[in-house]
Amino acid sequence: MLLSVSGLTHRYPGQSRNVLTGVGFDLARGDSVALTGESGSGKSTVLHFLAALDRPDQGRILFDGHDIVPLADKPAAALRRSRIALVFQQFNLVPALTVADNIALHAHLGQRFDPEWTQTLIRQLGLAELVTRYPEQISGGQQQRVAIARALALRPDLLLADEPTGNLDETASAEVLRLMFRLVAEAGSALFLVTHSQNIARQCARRLHLSGGTIRPVGS
Numbered sequence: 146m147l148l149s150v151s152g153l154t155h156r157y158p159g160q161s162r163n164v165l166t167g168v169g170f171d172l173a174r175g176d177s178v179a180l181t182g183e184s185g186s187g188k189s190t191v192l193h194f195l196a197a198l199d200r201p202d203q204g205r206i207l208f209d210g211h212d213i214v215p216l217a218d219k220p221a222a223a224l225r226r227s228r229i230a231l232v233f234q235q236f237n238l239v240p241a242l243t244v245a246d247n248i249a250l251h252a253h254l255g256q257r258f259d260p261e262w263t264q265t266l267i268r269q270l271g272l273a274e275l276v277t278r279y280p281e282q283i284s285g286g287q288q289q290r291v292a293i294a295r296a297l298a299l300r301p302d303l304l305l306a307d308e309p310t311g312n313l314d315e316t317a318s319a320e321v322l323r324l325m326f327r328l329v330a331e332a333g334s335a336l337f338l339v340t341h342s343q344n345i346a347r348q349c350a351r352r353l354h355l356s357g358g359t360i361r362p363v364g365s
């Protein structure tokens with residue numbers, strides 16, 4: 146199992162209730178999962194834990210058999226530069242780097258740069274004309290596509306995405322999803338995607354719903 150999560154329990158300081166109580170699920174290579182839930186239900190909290198950006202009070206997150214919960218900042222950051230990629234709502238592009246350099250940045254740092262795959266992403270995400278520009282010279286939707294290309298360029302084992310198509314029109318959104326599913330299929334990655342859109346959720350192989358601090362499968 147690529148990812149095996151169990152017993153995630155967390156309460157933010159100053160809160161009277163747990164945001165998560167015993168959350169658990171598995172994610173295999175080639176699998177795609179959509180996580181839905183009301184605003185404030187704890188979806189971003191789960192994503193942050195899976196990305197080792199934050200640590201739950203209790204629980205285990207086995208990534209390829211190793212618990213990432215106790216990881217110190219440095220190995221956690223190394224994991225995010227090599228095997229776990231994030232597409233969050235804040236794009237975090239580097240303002241001093243061109244679009245091309247932003248896209249290649251993490252793949253280079255993680256020594257996973259593949260020029261052919263990067264070119265495919267640039268072409269299919271409609272970024273070819275923009276590669277020499279800087280982030281401030283492109284639109285919000287274009288910045289989002291650059292952030293997605295940067296994450297996919299790494300060919301991550303695990304792709305974590307928070308509303309990845311939030312700023313995109315229908316055509317761009319469909320293309321982004323197509324590329325994510327292609328990565329999952331071709332590279333044997335796994336996709337964990339947070340979304341409010343039932344339409345997007347339905348395109349994933351499985352759906353999970355977060356409510357009252359616990360996760361339940363939807364459908365099937």
Ligand SMILES: Nc1ncnc2c1ncn2[C@@H]1O[C@H](COP(=O)(O)OP(=O)(O)OP(=O)(O)O)[C@@H](O)[C@H]1O
Pocket residue numbers: 157158160164182183184185186187188189190191
């Ligand atoms: N750093 C924090 N300190 C205290 N409370 C927090 C903190 N971060 C999140 N929370 C609270 O935890 C709950 C879950 O937040 P979270 O951002 O995970 O929800 P979400 O499901 O991602 O919401 P949305 O769909 O609106 O993005 C909310 O009630 C939020 O106010």
